[in-house]
Amino acid sequence: MKFFTDREICYADILPPSEVRARIEVAVLNFLKILTCADPAISDLLLINRKSSNRRVSRGLLTDDDTWIFLSRSFCKRTLMRANAAKAFIRVWKVMEMCFKILLQEKRVTQRELFYKLLCVSPDCFSSQLQVNRTIQDVVSLLRCSRFSLGIMASSRGIVAGRLLEPDKEMVDCSECGSSGYAISGDLNLLDRLVMKTDARYIIIVEKHAIFQRLAEDRVFNHIPVILITARGYPDIATRFLLHRMSRTFPELPIMALVDWNPAGLAILCTFKFGSIGMGLEAYRYACNVKWLGLRGDDLQLIPEESLVSLKPRDLQIAKSLMSSETLQEKHREELALMVQSGKRAEIEALYFHGYDYLGKYIAKKIVQANYI
Amino acid sequence: MGCCKPCLTGTILKHPWTASVTIEDELQLCRISAVLKSLSPSILQISISDTGIGSCLEEFQDLNCSSIIAVEFWVGLNLGIVTDCTSLRVVVLYLQNLIFFVCKGIYCSFNYELKLSASNILFLKFLYYSVEQVNIAIELVTEREDIPGSRCENVFLANRSNPGPLSTSNVECLKSGLEDYVLKHGNSLTQKCNTCFATSERLKVGSGIACSTENHKSSGLVLEVVVIISELESKCPCYRECSFKTEVLYFKDFTPCSIPHPTLNVLSTIDWQSYGLTLENVVDQGVCVLEWGDSPSHSQIDMVLHCYHKQYPMHKTQLEQHLIKKAVTAALNNLKETHPGILRSAHALKICSHAPDLARSIAGLILSSNDPDFQGECFSLLGLHSREIGANVVEDCIQEKIVSVIEMNDRKSRQRNVVAPSLFEDDCDQDSNYQDKEYEEGEDEFSYLD
Numbered sequence: 001m002k003f004f005t006d007r008e009i010c011y012a013d014i015l016p017p018s019e020v021r022a023r024i025e026v027a028v029l030n031f032l033k034i035l036t037c038a039d040p041a042i043s044d045l046l047l048i049n050r051k052s053s054n055r056r057v058s059r060g061l062l063t064d065d066d067t068w069i070f071l072s073r074s075f076c077k078r079t080l081m082r083a084n085a086a087k088a089f090i091r092v093w094k095v096m097e098m099c100f101k102i103l104l105q106e107k108r109v110t111q112r113e114l115f116y117k118l119l120c121v122s123p124d125c126f127s128s129q130l131q132v133n134r135t136i137q138d139v140v141s142l143l144r145c146s147r148f149s150l151g152i153m154a155s156s157r158g159i160v161a162g163r164l165l166e167p168d169k170e171m172v173d174c175s176e177c178g179s180s181g182y183a184i185s186g187d188l189n190l191l192d193r194l195v196m197k198t199d200a201r202y203i204i205i206v207e208k209h210a211i212f213q214r215l216a217e218d219r220v221f222n223h224i225p226v227i228l229i230t231a232r233g234y235p236d237i238a239t240r241f242l243l244h245r246m247s248r249t250f251p252e253l254p255i256m257a258l259v260d261w262n263p264a265g266l267a268i269l270c271t272f273k274f275g276s277i278g279m280g281l282e283a284y285r286y287a288c289n290v291k292w293l294g295l296r297g298d299d300l301q302l303i304p305e306e307s308l309v310s311l312k313p314r315d316l317q318i319a320k321s322l323m324s325s326e327t328l329q330e331k332h333r334e335e336l337a338l339m340v341q342s343g344k345r346a347e348i349e350a351l352y353f354h355g356y357d358y359l360g361k362y363i364a365k366k367i368v369q370a371n372y373i
Numbered sequence: 374m375g376c377c378k379p380c381l382t383g384t385i386l387k388h389p390w391t392a393s394v395t396i397e398d399e400l401q402l403c404r405i406s407a408v409l410k411s412l413s414p415s416i417l418q419i420s421i422s423d424t425g426i427g428s429c430l431e432e433f434q435d436l437n438c439s440s441i442i443a444v445e446f447w448v449g450l451n452l453g454i455v456t457d458c459t460s461l462r463v464v465v466l467y468l469q470n471l472i473f474f475v476c477k478g479i480y481c482s483f484n485y486e487l488k489l490s491a492s493n494i495l496f497l498k499f500l501y502y503s504v505e506q507v508n509i510a511i512e513l514v515t516e517r518e519d520i521p522g523s524r525c526e527n528v529f530l531a532n533r534s535n536p537g538p539l540s541t542s543n544v545e546c547l548k549s550g551l552e553d554y555v556l557k558h559g560n561s562l563t564q565k566c567n568t569c570f571a572t573s574e575r576l577k578v579g580s581g582i583a584c585s586t587e588n589h590k591s592s593g594l595v596l597e598v599v600v601i602i603s604e605l606e607s608k609c610p611c612y613r614e615c616s617f618k619t620e621v622l623y624f625k626d627f628t629p630c631s632i633p634h635p636t637l638n639v640l641s642t643i644d645w646q647s648y649g650l651t652l653e654n655v656v657d658q659g660v661c662v663l664e665w666g667d668s669p670s671h672s673q674i675d676m677v678l679h680c681y682h683k684q685y686p687m688h689k690t691q692l693e694q695h696l697i698k699k700a701v702t703a704a705l706n707n708l709k710e711t712h713p714g715i716l717r718s719a720h721a722l723k724i725c726s727h728a729p730d731l732a733r734s735i736a737g738l739i740l741s742s743n744d745p746d747f748q749g750e751c752f753s754l755l756g757l758h759s760r761e762i763g764a765n766v767v768e769d770c771i772q773e774k775i776v777s778v779i780e781m782n783d784r785k786s787r788q789r790n791v792v793a794p795s796l797f798e799d800d801c802d803q804d805s806n807y808q809d810k811e812y813e814e815g816e817d818e819f820s821y822l823d
Contacts, residue, residue: 021742024738025747026797027796028735029747029751030796030797031796032735032751032754032771033754034793035754035771035775036774040774040777041778041793041794042775042778043793043794043796044793044795045795046795046797079793080724080727080779081779083723086723086724089727089731090727090730090731093731093735096734097734097737101737104742142796
């Protein structure tokens with residue numbers, strides 16, 4: 001039985017290189033057929049819209065926890081026939097050509113490497129990394145295959161530490177990695193093949209690198225059985241991928257997030273939890289049930305008044321966008337409303353007021369009390 | 374032989390000149406001739422004579438105009454010679470709105486003062502309608518008085534089944550006249566300039582016609598436009614800054630005159646941009662000059678407008694403004710269609726600049742593939758046969774096809790939005806969510822490294 005949402009969902013397939021090349025070849029053939037037919041034309045490229053207007057929500061039937069966002073069948077167009085938009089059209093073909101050649105060579109490149117290559121070959125077409133990244137998403141959207149399938153690896157910013165063993169030919173013990181932790185590879189195939197073992201009872205996502213380092217250095221995982229994971233800011237696909245794999249491999253482990261008390265922190269939590277629009281064709285696969293451990297409204301009593309700082313305009317923008325999202329849970333919505341009403345935000349570092357080892361205690365206490373939403 | 378091309382089509386004469394038309398039936402019973410001579414740049418002498426055998430005035434009293442078959446020629450005047458089918462006996466002259474009857478057997482001659490435009494151009498054209506029952510011979514002679522040996526004679530026969538080579542349309546005559554004018558650098562030379570026009574391919578000609586309907590109130594107005602684009606040689610002594618200016622020649626009812634102001638105004642409202650031209654200024658100093666902001670170097674644009682009534686005599690003069698835009702754009706479109714690559718709109722030029730990049734990408738995709746079936750199918754779609762093809766050939770072939778599609782779309786009406794098919798057709802057929810929007814950058818709150 002197919003659920004209603006399944007019919008509407010648009011997704012990017014994870015495909016082997018040969019199939020991706022086949023799709024590109026079909027694209028070329030279609031283009032040439034339309035170019036050389038009796039009523040010739042230069043075909044447009046229809047791309048799935050990666051905008052909030054095209055965001056849909058899938059809710060779990062039984063619990064609210066299985067919610068994720070996906071993109072539906074709303075399209076935008078790249079065309080050569082409008083002078084102002086013609087360059088964007090050309091860029092899609094350029095990236096397709098580059099990916100085609102990369103896949104033939106059975107290589108993988110990072111987005112950065114791709115940018116420099118394109119800059120050398122077609123300097124008139126590309127001017128920034130951001131432009132290249134967006135064009136890559138255009139190709140994902142056009143061919144409906146994942147970025148990784150195109151041969152592009154996004155370098156991951158993620159690190160993992162704690163009670164996780166990767167018993168492969170080289171045993172990796174994430175508790176022995178020191179404060180720097182174990183870097184998460186950008187190679188999704190590699191991540192997929194990882195063998196994992198744990199005796200942890202919880203997984204904690206940490207928003208910021210500095211906090212992660214503090215916790216890893218203090219070996220908080222020796223006091224509480226946790227796996228620590230961070231994307232050092234906004235979650236990249238590889239980190240989300242690994243988290244998702246962990247949640248599947250160790251389904252009994254609750255996943256909690258330790259983020260700053262501000263809209264951006266909540267947004268990061270939501271990205272892990274529901275997925276994102278920017279890579280909406282792929283990200284929905286890696287949505288996890290993430291709970292909010294801290295920093296929360298009822299923790300504000302623990303921190304001094306002076307550590308509360310005003311919300312910036314950017315914060316308010318993010319808050320507004322989150323508020324309008326139908327996926328936001330009631331209790332999270334209340335927290336967000338409190339932030340906006342008070343006009344204040346607070347960072348986790350504010351807890352150091354009680355001493356550098358306070359953080360570990362704070363986490364432990366909250367976990368024991370099951371004080372997460 | 375000689376510089377005045379007689380009017381199988383048209384020519385533009387300069388004082389001093391003479392032209393004569395003689396029409397004779399095969400039995401040589403009737404013969405009428407009209408001689409026109411320029412006495413000065415603005416005075417024209419017209420002499421009509423009839424030397425047929427015997428007739429009298431009474432014969433014309435019951436003349437039924439509907440049985441009259443006309444043989445006409447225009448010399449910048451509404452000069453008509455109308456004869457009846459059997460006897461070639463009557464000459465009807467109409468100059469503008471006046472009608473003169475000249476009866477057979479009477480010789481008359483009169484001078485007629487013409488107000489000519491400063492450029493001294495006369496447009497001579499001979500138009501012939503078929504004759505019902507009689508075979509007739511027509512002799513047409515033109516001559517430039519100041520140039521010895523310039524006489525040009527033409528004799529031909531005509532009847533109903535063979536109307537002769539003269540049944541060319543007015544617009545063909547206009548084309549021929551302007552071609553002649555351009556080849557002689559605006560009549561400043563007496564013959565075609567060989568520096569610039571060694572081959573006639575240097576001329577690109579387009580024409581357009583717009584008509585208004587005939588009804589009992591109006592005799593129907595026709596506006597014809599001919600535009601010629603020519604490439605000039607810089608070493609020609611006539612080469613000047615002419616490429617940035619176009620002198621618009623204007624004829625009203627076969628008479629050269631200065632452009633009426635309303636017509637000038639309409640010219641400035643034409644969408645020249647869609648032909649890649651920028652009109653900077655319209656100058657009206659007796660002669661209308663269009664000044665261009667930019668133009669392809671060495672290219673000269675010449676234009677003639679001819680507005681005339683379909684029927685004579687005219688009951689009412691009409692205004693042609695509503696026809697101008699239609700006729701001029703028809704002429705420019707005609708040029709574009711017959712000579713691909715010229716008059717590309719700014720929009721098309723901009724898009725065409727991307728064509729090499731696109732062609733290179735597609736060619737790169739084809740040539741780097743390791744699937745010979747795929748490559749074979751691509752080559753066959755492109756009409757390339759050998760496998761041993763270099764990258765340049767493939768690229769050029771694709772680029773040529775892309776450019777031709779762009780040009781084709783450029784020629785289509787601007788009102789109709791060109792809708793191109795999309796690359797993967799199954800995407801949106803049942804889709805009610807399909808939105809034809811351009812992708813706007815940066816709407817997401819997070820435009821991260823993702």
